[in-house]
Amino acid sequence: MSSEVALTVKGLAKRYYIYDKPHRRLLQMLLARTGRRFYREFVALQDISFTVPKGKVVGILGKNGAGKSTLLQIICGTLTPSDGTVEVRGRVAALLELGSGFNPEFTGIENIYLNGQILGLSRDEVDAKLADILAFADIGDFVYQPVKTYSSGMFARLAFSVAVNVEPDLLIVDEALSVGDAWFQHKSMARMRQLMESGCSVLFVSHSIDAVRALCDEAIWLEQGRVKMHGNVTDVTNAYMNDVFIEHNRIVLQSMKQVVAAEESTSLPTTTQQDVPEHDHRSEKAEQPISADLVDGTVVSVRSKLLKNQQGQVTDHLHQGERFSLEFEIEIHRQINNLSLGFLIKDQFGQELTGESFFNTYRKSLNFEAGQTVRFVFSSTMLLRGGQSYSVALRINQVSQWDRSDNVIIFADELAMVFDVLADTDNPMWFMFKMPFGVACK
Numbered sequence: 519m520s521s522e523v524a525l526t527v528k529g530l531a532k533r534y535y536i537y538d539k540p541h542r543r544l545l546q547m548l549l550a551r552t553g554r555r556f557y558r559e560f561v562a563l564q565d566i567s568f569t570v571p572k573g574k575v576v577g578i579l580g581k582n583g584a585g586k587s588t589l590l591q592i593i594c595g596t597l598t599p600s601d602g603t604v605e606v607r608g609r610v611a612a613l614l615e616l617g618s619g620f621n622p623e624f625t626g627i628e629n630i631y632l633n634g635q636i637l638g639l640s641r642d643e644v645d646a647k648l649a650d651i652l653a654f655a656d657i658g659d660f661v662y663q664p665v666k667t668y669s670s671g672m673f674a675r676l677a678f679s680v681a682v683n684v685e686p687d688l689l690i691v692d693e694a695l696s697v698g699d700a701w702f703q704h705k706s707m708a709r710m711r712q713l714m715e716s717g718c719s720v721l722f723v724s725h726s727i728d729a730v731r732a733l734c735d736e737a738i739w740l741e742q743g744r745v746k747m748h749g750n751v752t753d754v755t756n757a758y759m760n761d762v763f764i765e766h767n768r769i770v771l772q773s774m775k776q777v778v779a780a781e782e783s784t785s786l787p788t789t790t791q792q793d794v795p796e797h798d799h800r801s802e803k804a805e806q807p808i809s810a811d812l813v814d815g816t817v818v819s820v821r822s823k824l825l826k827n828q829q830g831q832v833t834d835h836l837h838q839g840e841r842f843s844l845e846f847e848i849e850i851h852r853q854i855n856n857l858s859l860g861f862l863i864k865d866q867f868g869q870e871l872t873g874e875s876f877f878n879t880y881r882k883s884l885n886f887e888a889g890q891t892v893r894f895v896f897s898s899t900m901l902l903r904g905g906q907s908y909s910v911a912l913r914i915n916q917v918s919q920w921d922r923s924d925n926v927i928i929f930a931d932e933l934a935m936v937f938d939v940l941a942d943t944d945n946p947m948w949f950m951f952k953m954p955f956g957v958a959c960k
């Protein structure tokens with residue numbers, strides 16, 4: 519295998535033998551020589567070949583039952599293929615089903631060492647990484663308890679933390695990021711991006727077209743166990759999306775016809791064609807914690823960072839179309855010139871969607887004396903799609919030139935806040951944000 523390739527999959531196939539009744543398995547064992555078959559064959563994967571180039575992120579899309587998990591399990595070695603080969607260069611860390619590779623009876627710490635060993639790390643190497651793993655997982659004293667007592671969110675935190683901290687050459691992720699709270703999802707996506715930037719190859723399985731578009735360099739579309747399409751992300755996701763929409767519209771049309779047939783005289787029910795994820799009102803996070811961290815201990819510290827709703831109340835969720843404000847209070851510890859503060863709003867895949875800064879708005883920055891407390895307020899209307907969460911990255915910088923040639927970031931908090939936008943089922947959005955349009959028909 520070339521050193522430029524992290525993974526080579528050649529002619530992979532997986533066939534399952536299905537016995538309709540338990541005794542048929544026994545009959546098969548006893549009468550195999552007669553040539554009779556007591557099973558049905560189910561082909562889960564057939565003729566799968568592809569490579570993952572070193573440092574690239576390859577997304578795998580496919581509907582339920584397409585064979586995605588089967589493929590990943592074979593690549594990780596937890597399932598044997600019926601045909602074909604898998605060659606991996608370097609260390610593979612996988613986030614498949616929650617906690618695979620974990621022993622439920624062991625404590626979190628014991629599992630970290632167990633996993634480290636499975637991934638080829640010595641005890642000393644795990645010792646050296648332990649503090650980072652624990653800090654990222656952030657599950658407190660639970661690490662001393664057996665993992666069978668963990669919630670699924672805690673499990674996800676520990677599993678993800680181990681996988682990303684062992685410096686894998688190939689990271690395999692199967693929707694594991696959809697587990698855990700919104701805060702952790704944003705944090706883990708940011709960490710995954712860092713890994714990608716440092717040259718780690720990734721195989722990323724997702725049902726989300728947005729996720730594949732945001733993260734991947736190439737995409738593979740699996741359908742009924744075969745590669746239907748492999749190529750650049752835009753082509754593959756467009757083709758896949760068309761297919762999903764055609765299928766979706768067919769189902770909607772069918773159900774509408776049934777309703778019409780059943781209630782000819784009544785009006786049709788409205789169908790919202792958007793999946794509206796179940797919303798979790800995390801009221802305990804209504805007020806974001808105040809960070810008292812100093813930038814470098816001398817210049818500026820952030821006293822508070824707040825999201826406020828239309829009524830001016832601190833909140834962790836907004837409605838589509840609602841007025842809101844982001845408010846940052848900072849304390850100046852040392853006289854400083856040309857200071858500006860800005861933010862970026864990102865989706866859960868780390869895509870920067872929008873943002874603003876004082877300098878951007880007024881084309882000038884500000885001078886402050888030591889001891890001043892300053893509040894920056896950014897207000898707007900929430901035009902982003904509902905039914906998902908967003909994070910806010912905060913930046914304080916020194917800048918005076920419009921081309922930003924003298925820009926210096928003196929404080930950055932990549933995860934200053936996380937908030938939800940609630941889906942409006944009466945006004946579903948297919949797109950990332952809603953731009954107000956005048957509409958006419960002439």
Ligand SMILES: Nc1ncnc2c1ncn2[C@@H]1O[C@H](COP(=O)(O)OP(=O)(O)OP(=O)(O)O)[C@@H](O)[C@H]1O
Binds near residue numbers: 536
């Ligand atoms: N042990 C098994 N015995 C028989 N059939 C199986 C077995 N495991 C998986 N299958 C079948 O193989 C096919 C592929 O399953 P797989 O779990 O890989 O799909 P998937 O694309 O990951 O689906 P999903 O998105 O729902 O997780 C499915 O039709 C599934 O029913």
